[in-house]
Amino acid sequence: MSDFRLRVFRSVAKNLSFTKASQELFVSQPAITKHIQELESAYQTRLFDRQGNKISLTESGKLLLEHCDRILEDYKRLEYEMHLLNNEYTGELRLGASTTIAQYVLPPLLAQFIKKFPQVNLSLMNGNSREVETALQEHRIDLGLVEGVHRSPNLKYTPFLEDELVAVVHAKSKLSVSDELAPEDLTDIPLVLRERGSGTLDVIERALSQHNIKLSALHVLMYLGSTESIKLFLESTDCMGIISIRSICKELAAGTFRVVELKDISMLRDFCFVRQQGQESGLVPAFMQFAIHHSRTL
Numbered sequence: 001m002s003d004f005r006l007r008v009f010r011s012v013a014k015n016l017s018f019t020k021a022s023q024e025l026f027v028s029q030p031a032i033t034k035h036i037q038e039l040e041s042a043y044q045t046r047l048f049d050r051q052g053n054k055i056s057l058t059e060s061g062k063l064l065l066e067h068c069d070r071i072l073e074d075y076k077r078l079e080y081e082m083h084l085l086n087n088e089y090t091g092e093l094r095l096g097a098s099t100t101i102a103q104y105v106l107p108p109l110l111a112q113f114i115k116k117f118p119q120v121n122l123s124l125m126n127g128n129s130r131e132v133e134t135a136l137q138e139h140r141i142d143l144g145l146v147e148g149v150h151r152s153p154n155l156k157y158t159p160f161l162e163d164e165l166v167a168v169v170h171a172k173s174k175l176s177v178s179d180e181l182a183p184e185d186l187t188d189i190p191l192v193l194r195e196r197g198s199g200t201l202d203v204i205e206r207a208l209s210q211h212n213i214k215l216s217a218l219h220v221l222m223y224l225g226s227t228e229s230i231k232l233f234l235e236s237t238d239c240m241g242i243i244s245i246r247s248i249c250k251e252l253a254a255g256t257f258r259v260v261e262l263k264d265i266s267m268l269r270d271f272c273f274v275r276q277q278g279q280e281s282g283l284v285p286a287f288m289q290f291a292i293h294h295s296r297t298l
Contacts, residue, residue: 003071004035005035005036005038005039006039006068006071006072007025007072008021008025008027008032008035008036009035009036009039009047009064009065009068010065010068010069010072011024011025012032012036012048012055013047013057013061013064013065013068016054016055016056016057017055018032018033018036018055036048039064043060043064045058045060046058046060046061047060047061047064048061089117089119089120089283089286090119090120091120091121091282091283092120092121092122092123092283093120093121093122093123093142093143093283093284093287094123094125094140094141094142094143095122095123095124095125095141095142095143095144095145095287096124096125096126096127096131096132096135096136096140096141096143096144096145097124097125097126097132097144097145097146098126098127098128098129098132098145098146098147098198098199099126099127099128099194099198099225099226099227100147100163100199100200100227100243100244100246100247101145101146101147101271102124102126102145103226103227103228103247104227104244104246104247105145105161105246105271106124106145109290109291109294110122110124112290112294113287113290113291116290120283125140125141128194128195128197128198128199128225129146129147129151129197129198129199129202130151130197130198131197132144132145132146132274133146133151133152133155133274136155136274136275136276137152137154137155142275142283142284143273143274143275143284143287143288144273144274144275145160145271145272145273145274146199146271146272146274147163147198147199147200147202147203147269147271147272152274154277155274155275155276155277156274156275156276156277157272157273157274158272158273158274158275158288159270159271159272160270160271160272160273160288160291160292160295161270161271161295162268162269162270162271163244163245163246163268163269163270163271164244164245164267164268164269165200165203165204165207165242165243165244165245165267165269166242166243166244166245166248166259166260166267167181167240167241167242167259167260167261167262168234168240168241168242168243168248168257168258168259168260169234169239169240169241169257169258169260170234170235170256170257171255171256171257171258173234173238173239174238175189175190175238175239175240177189177240177260178260179258179260179261180260180261180262180263181260181261181262181263182263182264183208183211183213183262183263183264183265184211184213186208186213186218186262187213187217187218187219188219189219189239189240190219190220190221190237190238190239190240191218191219191220191221191239191240191241191242192220192221192222192223192224192230192233192234192237192239192240192241193218193220193222193223193224193230193241193242194223194224194225194226194227194230194243195223195224195225196223199269200227200242200243200244201215201223203267203269204242204267207265207266207267208265210265211264211265221237221239227243227244227247228247230243231243231247231248231251231257234257240260242267245259273288273291
């Protein structure tokens with residue numbers, strides 16, 4: 001339903017090539033040129049500067065691209081919402097989520113979902129990533145949401161949201177830590193980390209292995225079962241924690257915690273749906289689709 005000319009423009013703008021846009025959209029190059037000319041005529045401005053075989057966006061083109069991305073995303077959302085009107089979802093959906101997702105991601109999403117589908121009976125089990133996967137394999141839940149590393153070949157993982165782990169200290173901590181640390185500095189700093197089996201610890205362990213640092217080489221004061229426990233521990237102990245950036249947004253804004261940059265260490269991870277293979281209909285894919293479409297607000 002969306003204006004095809006906008007899709008053509010976005011493809012040309014992203015690829016900076018009429019030929020690549022033609023191949024991407026499966027339409028002829030003259031048709032691509034015609035759509036761009038129609039847009040330039042409608043807005044009475046050039047959208048591209050042409051220099052031989054090369055093109056670049058004009059200021060007008062950059063402005064249109066900025067709006068184009070939003071407009072096409074709104075069209076996708078409109079089609080999705082209109083489609084939902086034709087579906088009456090009822091029944092029970094048993095979710096399981098790892099701790100960080102259950103505490104900092106899911107609550108607003110669940111509120112939106114039950115408002116949209118009041119006849120669905122939702123329940124949520126909370127545990128670490130391995131506990132969620134075990135519950136799924138034992139059929140105690142219908143859909144899991146876990147952090148970090150994919151583990152079981154018998155389960156299907158679908159990323160839906162990106163997250164980052166960061167090193168933090170309490171603003172009033174007496175621990176002498178600069179704003180940036182090298183990887184090898186971590187072995188000398190007292191730490192509090194999430195427990196074994198958590199997706200958070202798996203990501204930390206994997207990131208450190210890129211620098212040939214083993215978890216056993218770290219000075220870990222405590223392994224705790226939740227991010228909230230770590231935050232409270234940091235308030236009373238002079239040490240450093242490594243937790244999701246999503247879990248401390250309010251504290252960073254209030255100045256309660258500060259982030260310590262870990263040089264050359266990337267701790268990005270995906271939050272993933274995990275489900276049984278072949279689960280392609282019913283409430284599970286409906287919830288997944290709903291979450292993906294609302295992920296911008298999370």
